[in-house]
Amino acid sequence: MTAAIGAREIERFRAALAARLGLHFDEGKFGFLAEVLGRRVEAAGQGSEAYLSRLETRRMPDEVAALAREVTIPETYFFRNLDQYRAFAEIVLPDRLAAPTVGRRLRILSLGCASGEEAYSLAILVRDMIANPACDVSIVGVDVNSAMIEKANRGRFSAWALRETPEEDRRRWFRADGPDFILDDAVRTSVRFEQRNLIDDDPQLWQSSTYDVVFFRNVVMYFTPDQGRRVVDRIARALCPGGYLFLGHAETLRGFSNDFHLRHTHGTFYYQRKERAESLSSASFPSDVRHPPIASIAAVPADADSWVDAIRRASERVAALTDSHRPDPSGLGSNVVTATPAWELGLVLELLRKERFAEALAIVNAFPPASGRDPDVLLLRAVLLTHGGQLARAEDACARLLDVDDLSAGAHYLLALCREGAGDRAAASHHDQVAAYLDPGFAMPRLHLGLLARGVGEHSVAREQLGQALVLLQREDASRVLLFGGGFGREALIALCRTELLRCGGTA
Numbered sequence: 001m002t003a004a005i006g007a008r009e010i011e012r013f014r015a016a017l018a019a020r021l022g023l024h025f026d027e028g029k030f031g032f033l034a035e036v037l038g039r040r041v042e043a044a045g046q047g048s049e050a051y052l053s054r055l056e057t058r059r060m061p062d063e064v065a066a067l068a069r070e071v072t073i074p075e076t077y078f079f080r081n082l083d084q085y086r087a088f089a090e091i092v093l094p095d096r097l098a099a100p101t102v103g104r105r106l107r108i109l110s111l112g113c114a115s116g117e118e119a120y121s122l123a124i125l126v127r128d129m130i131a132n133p134a135c136d137v138s139i140v141g142v143d144v145n146s147a148m149i150e151k152a153n154r155g156r157f158s159a160w161a162l163r164e165t166p167e168e169d170r171r172r173w174f175r176a177d178g179p180d181f182i183l184d185d186a187v188r189t190s191v192r193f194e195q196r197n198l199i200d201d202d203p204q205l206w207q208s209s210t211y212d213v214v215f216f217r218n219v220v221m222y223f224t225p226d227q228g229r230r231v232v233d234r235i236a237r238a239l240c241p242g243g244y245l246f247l248g249h250a251e252t253l254r255g256f257s258n259d260f261h262l263r264h265t266h267g268t269f270y271y272q273r274k275e276r277a278e279s280l281s282s283a284s285f286p287s288d289v290r291h292p293p294i295a296s297i298a299a300v301p302a303d304a305d306s307w308v309d310a311i312r313r314a315s316e317r318v319a320a321l322t323d324s325h326r327p328d329p330s331g332l333g334s335n336v337v338t339a340t341p342a343w344e345l346g347l348v349l350e351l352l353r354k355e356r357f358a359e360a361l362a363i364v365n366a367f368p369p370a371s372g373r374d375p376d377v378l379l380l381r382a383v384l385l386t387h388g389g390q391l392a393r394a395e396d397a398c399a400r401l402l403d404v405d406d407l408s409a410g411a412h413y414l415l416a417l418c419r420e421g422a423g424d425r426a427a428a429s430h431h432d433q434v435a436a437y438l439d440p441g442f443a444m445p446r447l448h449l450g451l452l453a454r455g456v457g458e459h460s461v462a463r464e465q466l467g468q469a470l471v472l473l474q475r476e477d478a479s480r481v482l483l484f485g486g487g488f489g490r491e492a493l494i495a496l497c498r499t500e501l502l503r504c505g506g507t508a
């Protein structure tokens with residue numbers, strides 16, 4: 001390694017990689033970054049200071065491309081997460097083909113396509129689904145790593161890359177050649193691959209309302225939150241209204257975008273762009289500004305601030321709304337500061353703790369009408385109605401919350417409770433699964449899924465869900481336990497979890 005590389009240089013290098021490629025590296029990767037930086041400094045024949053200043057201030061596309069080959073993770077295989085491909089073939093494709101604007105033209109993008117397996121899997125499915133030869137189909141794979149684009153174009157794959165490929169597709173579309181498999185030419189030539197950087201302003205790629213389906217799987221998980229939001233904003237604008245977005249199975253748009261509806265079929269999740277262009281966040285938030293927290297009460301914010309802070313912010317919002325509706329007693333005009341009831345949400349929570357739901361609800365109902373679209377107030381109302389046993393009204397409140405924030409894990413969890421109350425176990429389980437997907441740290445939907453499964457004797461599912469709930473409950477945010485715990489404290493919920501685990505043959 002070149003001598004002058006210390007902690008400061010590595011920090012600067014990390015920041016440059018985030019700015020130029022969108023990628024985030026945590027401190028555990030500093031040794032790796034030091035090695036890469038050392039190699040690039042040596043290849044450039046300059047000192048680290050000169051190299052880093054150029055990387056920070058100039059475009060240097062060749063150097064960024066060289067860095068991409070060094071630091072990206074191109075792991076992929078055919079038909080990865082088969083459920084998503086089934087949803088694509090059985091729901092998404094027919095829906096897009098029926099859209100009036102599509103008819104004879106279908107545009108599909110695989111962003112961060114690595115060596116092409118994802119784009120080719122889509123091409124195989126599309127060939128089977130589209131009988132009409134007049135339909136103009138375009139499938140484009142995009143990746144910043146030029147070595148992967150070359151590999152994709154070769155169309156030669158290892159047996160390992162075909163490990164999830166259905167046997168029939170393997171026979172139809174691949175020919176064995178030594179240890180490898182050669183992709184059929186008809187499929188290979190139906191996909192175009194392009195080396196592009198998703199972080200660049202690239203008018204050719206990001207044409208507005210152009211694509212029907214975007215696969216953007218297992219890429220945003222490597223991005224910094226800000227760069228991830230920026231790319232998701234661009235995807236939202238580049239998709240046709242009603243177009244679809246697939247993320248990796250463990251990735252969610254929660255906290256990233258409010259421009260999509262969540263879809264849940266075939267045991268998997270994906271997103272559909274909202275129909276009306278004016279609903280896109282770009283209309284209300286410039287893309288370089290962080291989105292405000294979406295239904296902050298519904299989730300412990302991913303970035304450091306606590307749920308208690310979320311409550312405080314919600315209190316302030318409600319207070320501001322209340323102030324703006326309150327007559328100015330002094331008659332001196334709007335500059336005068338009036339007393340604010342910022343404590344009111346705190347009082348509501350105190351009443352919730354004491355299970356005095358009706359009184360708490362009376363306070364929330366007295367909030368000014370403008371608070372009726374505040375996601376935190378809507379959630380609080382839904383919680384109080386659910387705990388107070390007014391399940392039909394609670395469902396209505398959840399529906400209104402989802403109208404404002406489609407990705408509210410809290411609303412889905414409450415809907416699960418309401419549906420169970422209505423005897424609709426399937427819908428209850430669906431909403432729990434959505435809540436657990438949207439917020440993997442949320443213990444309550446796991447616990448509820450476990451209880452539902454045990455109730456119908458599905459003991460292995462119950463053990464899995466209760467086991468996860470037990471782990472999550474130990475670190476669940478205290479305020480969220482209060483909000484969703486249904487009158488149980490953390491210790492009581494943990495004890496319940498343990499008892500239920502034992503009852504279905506697990507170890508607690």
Ligand SMILES: C[S@@+](CC[C@H](N)C(=O)[O-])C[C@H]1O[C@@H](n2cnc3c(N)ncnc32)[C@H](O)[C@@H]1O
Nearest residue numbers: 021072074076112114143144145197198217218
């Ligand atoms: C883990 S692979 C995902 C492959 C495929 N989408 C899948 O899910 O199987 C991530 C890919 O994203 C690409 N990538 C990372 N940053 C990128 C950027 N700024 N622009 C374009 N592609 C990028 C990497 O080169 C890598 O090939």
